Amino acid sequence: MTESTRLPSSLATWVERVLGPLACVRDASHARDNSQVWRVTGRTGDHYVKVAPKPILYTRETHAYRLAVPHLGHGNAPVLRDSSPELLALILTAVDGEPLKEEKSPAGRRVAHRQAGRLLRRFHDAVTGPLVQPETARVVENTVAGLDKHLAEAGDHLSAAEADMLRHLVSTLPGCGRLPAGWRHGDFLRNLLWNGRRCALIDFERSEGGPLVTDFVKLATSLWPERPELRIALFEGYGRPLSETEERALTGFAAADAASALAYGPRHGDPFVTARGRRTVERLLQEGRL
Structure with missing residues (x-):
């Protein structure tokens, strides 16, 4: 894997089980201490892996992806590929812009x-x-x-x-x-x-x-x-x-x-x-x- 950073091991195992082997991992976190976001590239294209800082934020985001985000229409929001309540993590498709x-x-x-x-x-x-x-x-x-x-x-x-x-x-x-x-x-x-x-x-x-x-x-x-x-x-x-x-x-x-x-x-x-x-x-x- 060509990379500029690494996913934590438990997170990497789960992500590669969903997406397959990763060719590249880049840190895409926001400029705050509790932000954990990576852009990953593999056989299925570019995705974002996001770890929520708190369980409530994970719950809100996963609920939104299941209840409301599909109403936005194709290409107007990321698609939730998978989520892990144990890791408080989500795998999301990348959107252009x-x-x-x-x-x-x-x-x-x-x-x-x-x-x-x-x-x-x-x-x-x-x-x-x-x-x-x-x-x-x-x-x-x-x-x-x-x-x-x-x-x-x-x-x-x-x-x-x-x-x-x-x-x-x-x-x-x-x-x-x-x-x-x-x-x-x-x-x-x-x-x-x-x-x-x-x-x-x-x-x-x-x-x-x-x-x-x-x-x-x-x-x-x-x-x-x-x-x-x-x-x-x-x-x-x-x-x-x-x-x-x-x-x-x-x-x-x-x-x-x-x-x-x-x-x-x-x-x-x-x-x-x-x-x-x-x-x-x-x-x-x-x-x-x-």
């Missing part, structure tokens, strides 16, 4: 975001009804309950007035009413690939049932303020705008996200997350909503 954020052409971005909206709608519609509706209330309750911890961790990065504003906005979430529920991706914006013609969606370890509007929070806080045309394109593909109820909830979830970002970003030395939190706070102070 680079991160969508690398697309420089304004026209190309609009086309890609329109396609991304169609993919997200298929994903959201894959699982609905009794399987996911109860999760919406749980997500709202957890968001409200977790706010004070994030505000305390944010410390001096929020003034008392800003913290009070975020508390008020998040406190409105339980009163928003019934929110459309389905299967959420959980990290949609960062996991879109684009090859110049086709958009693909990857990485489903944060996928679970709940309020669909939460998949739009990062878009609304980090992309749409400077690129409103991409919001238009995405919802053209999605096939419907957010309801008034979802628009109100989007503001509440964005306020919670800002507190989380200002707790996480400074602590982990992440200037991009910190800046996103600050921009959201400032916008909410000025406009009262997204």
Whole structure:
């Protein structure tokens, strides 16, 4: 085997039992300590081997591949070849494309975001009804309950007035009413690939049932303020705008996200997350909503 790295022995045994002998193994992990991903090449082509950091992430991802990902259509997402609960590992086909954020052409971005909206709608519609509706209330309750911890961790990065504003906005979430529920991706914006013609969606370890509007929070806080045309394109593909109820909830979830970002970003030395939190706070102070 020609390789630039090696799979752990137990993982290699399982992978070669599924795919056959490997010709090449390359580390494809993300730049974080708990990321374990390899791109492997063998007789059956290129695949990714992914080891989940936690059992809950493995469970979420395997459920997504079985319940929701097939609804995305051929070539629009990886295919799960096999999974191992003992190893917390998955073998996935490779899909063509680079991160969508690398697309420089304004026209190309609009086309890609329109396609991304169609993919997200298929994903959201894959699982609905009794399987996911109860999760919406749980997500709202957890968001409200977790706010004070994030505000305390944010410390001096929020003034008392800003913290009070975020508390008020998040406190409105339980009163928003019934929110459309389905299967959420959980990290949609960062996991879109684009090859110049086709958009693909990857990485489903944060996928679970709940309020669909939460998949739009990062878009609304980090992309749409400077690129409103991409919001238009995405919802053209999605096939419907957010309801008034979802628009109100989007503001509440964005306020919670800002507190989380200002707790996480400074602590982990992440200037991009910190800046996103600050921009959201400032916008909410000025406009009262997204």
